[in-house]
Amino acid sequence: MNFTLHHKDSQTKARVGSLETEHGVIQTPIFMPVGTAGSVKAVHQRELKEDVKAQIILGNTYHLFLRPGLSIIEQAGGLHKFNGWDRPILTDSGGYQVFSLAENRKITEEGVVFKSHIDGSKQQFTPENVMDIQRTIGADIIMAFDECTPYPCEWPYAKKSMDLTHRWLKRCIKRFDETSGRYGYEQHLFPIVQGSVYKDLRTESAEFVAEQGRVGNAIGGLSVGEPAELMYEMTEWVTAILPEDRPRYLMGVGTPANVLECIALGVDMFDCVMPTRNARNGMLFTTEGIINIRNEKWKDDFSAIDLGFENEVSNFYTKAYLRHLTIAKEMLAAQIASIHNLSFYLWLVGQAREHIQSGDFPQWKRHMVEKVSRRR
Amino acid sequence: MNFTLHHKDSQTKARVGSLETEHGVIQTPIFMPVGTAGSVKAVHQRELKEDVKAQIILGNTYHLFLRPGLSIIEQAGGLHKFNGWDRPILTDSGGYQVFSLAENRKITEEGVVFKSHIDGSKQQFTPENVMDIQRTIGADIIMAFDECTPYPCEWPYAKKSMDLTHRWLKRCIKRFDETSGRYGYEQHLFPIVQGSVYKDLRTESAEFVAEQGRVGNAIGGLSVGEPAELMYEMTEWVTAILPEDRPRYLMGVGTPANVLECIALGVDMFDCVMPTRNARNGMLFTTEGIINIRNEKWKDDFSAIDLGFENEVSNFYTKAYLRHLTIAKEMLAAQIASIHNLSFYLWLVGQAREHIQSGDFPQWKRHMVEKVSRRR
Ligand SMILES: [Zn+2]
Numbered sequence A, B: 001m002n003f004t005l006h007h008k009d010s011q012t013k014a015r016v017g018s019l020e021t022e023h024g025v026i027q028t029p030i031f032m033p034v035g036t037a038g039s040v041k042a043v044h045q046r047e048l049k050e051d052v053k054a055q056i057i058l059g060n061t062y063h064l065f066l067r068p069g070l071s072i073i074e075q076a077g078g079l080h081k082f083n084g085w086d087r088p089i090l091t092d093s094g095g096y097q098v099f100s101l102a103e104n105r106k107i108t109e110e111g112v113v114f115k116s117h118i119d120g121s122k123q124q125f126t127p128e129n130v131m132d133i134q135r136t137i138g139a140d141i142i143m144a145f146d147e148c149t150p151y152p153c154e155w156p157y158a159k160k161s162m163d164l165t166h167r168w169l170k171r172c173i174k175r176f177d178e179t180s181g182r183y184g185y186e187q188h189l190f191p192i193v194q195g196s197v198y199k200d201l202r203t204e205s206a207e208f209v210a211e212q213g214r215v216g217n218a219i220g221g222l223s224v225g226e227p228a229e230l231m232y233e234m235t236e237w238v239t240a241i242l243p244e245d246r247p248r249y250l251m252g253v254g255t256p257a258n259v260l261e262c263i264a265l266g267v268d269m270f271d272c273v274m275p276t277r278n279a280r281n282g283m284l285f286t287t288e289g290i291i292n293i294r295n296e297k298w299k300d301d302f303s304a305i306d307l308g309f310e311n312e313v314s315n316f317y318t319k320a321y322l323r324h325l326t327i328a329k330e331m332l333a334a335q336i337a338s339i340h341n342l343s344f345y346l347w348l349v350g351q352a353r354e355h356i357q358s359g360d361f362p363q364w365k366r367h368m369v370e371k372v373s374r375r376r
């Protein structure tokens, strides 16, 4: 995997790069749509390519492990073959889902024992088997098994959790480096910086992660309920420590404004369920601000959903029609809104890349953050 | 509206024709996907054109009248403008939905008073206002307001109901002919033959309908639970009476085998919720028979859903992947299955047209009915 930095903004830490994988090149900064169970909800694979213009999607190890299960994915020849998505895939480690199972999981030094939310069966994730699982899923980018601390989180717990995450990281790296890809292409492991909202812990974690010298690095444990300002502060702190010549992935972030702000802080990769989940609830991110399409004010607005960027779906359907579909609980509502929101996110990061290269990123970002944050 | 008969099969009553509307030409025999509330469930408008190759879709007057309501549709400039479907649209009369409301409706000579299933509000449908409503929706083909008798149905009730339907038909015609289209294109009224499963009533009704001399005619009250043989018998009886030079629409039919058999009996137009509703339940109609994709036998079948005809969606996704999506309750499952089933129906009637023209329709039909009826 090759990461090339093409351009750095002179006033912010924003940068444009490209990340080569054996399933294709990813232009950064990039947003990765979330394809939980091997499907980006309500969006066809060809729509992801042609409308959304997704360059990489994310799969959830926890969900895929439980269903369809590794045996099916392996027989298919990996997730790319199973779901027909032939561009890059990143898988999370499953940790985030497992830890949110609350009383249905138990953390030990060895790993986590948990009960499947589907059939109640007892399962175990360890740093080692999570590497094996992601290898079998066939992700191009594999995430380390970490504990994502909640917010708020007391310093002592955050410290203890971070130390565990670091010990797990060493085990992940060992197992990962002892094994190889199953399907004839290279896979890559990204370690994850933790440390909650504490600068001393974030420093320690970022330094520990940087020392591992992996091809890319991730920042976890943010966007879990803390104020945006705190998230920006931690992100800025960490990106200053992580190596400049490697891609930086900020996990689970965020709103369009969050994404733009964090690009300015030196982040290259993002993922979030927000564009698809909110789409299913009728919330649209547009070039003119945030819309709740259920609002009565749209019932006779026969203008296109969004003419602010070129997109067949957003330019074709009207707000009034989408509102009707949403109120009538028609599946097409979620389909339209999901394509629109994802297309908007991908357009936004594409615009960011252009403005970083043309040299007016800070001004453009300031203006855009204001525009896309407005509630209409 | 011009209906041209291009070819008649020599051994059966099957025929190939074309029906010109101001929104485009319809090749018959044709199947019309059902777009209940202005959306064919789970299918984008462009998918209807490019994948399904739909030539005309159906809208439900009852649903559209209640939501989004006439005012919105009228402000949009009609349903074509509202939902972005610029090919022909046929609307039913709303009668079928209203009569199935059971205790929430009351039939009188004047019409039907009913309670909305959405907000409980009291509404009325009469032959006159149903013409006005469909004119406002902007359908190219408008259906008469009739009572669709259930099955089984005693002769006296069937007779009484048919007589009411005939009196209502005269009122529909009067109102329809006194009014004109709102949006600058011609609309056309199809009367409906009733009479349950009684030959004497079907004869009387078909003759009455034929006498009205409308541009097209429909057969209602079938496919409501009666044995298929009885449906075929009634259809054959009625098509023998309806004028040969006008299109014949058999309402609410049916399985792929039903459609093929009724094409052989001289039917030109079909609609049914089966391809879309069954798709949402995991039942697929394929060139090799009927599949329940939830069945465990498909879990590791990595062959395409259907390679028996050219279709991007059916040829791209595998049975194992579709089964996984269905079991995991992913929306994409319904999207894939709906496109597949509808594409299959449209392919099937297209094949029927070709075989009627090439002269081997009876043999092809016999073979095909057997193939598509098999359970796999
Ligand atoms: Zn998120």
Ligand SMILES: [Zn+2]
Residues within 6 Å of the ligand: B223, B252, B253, B254, B271, B272, B273, B274
């Ligand atoms: Zn039907």
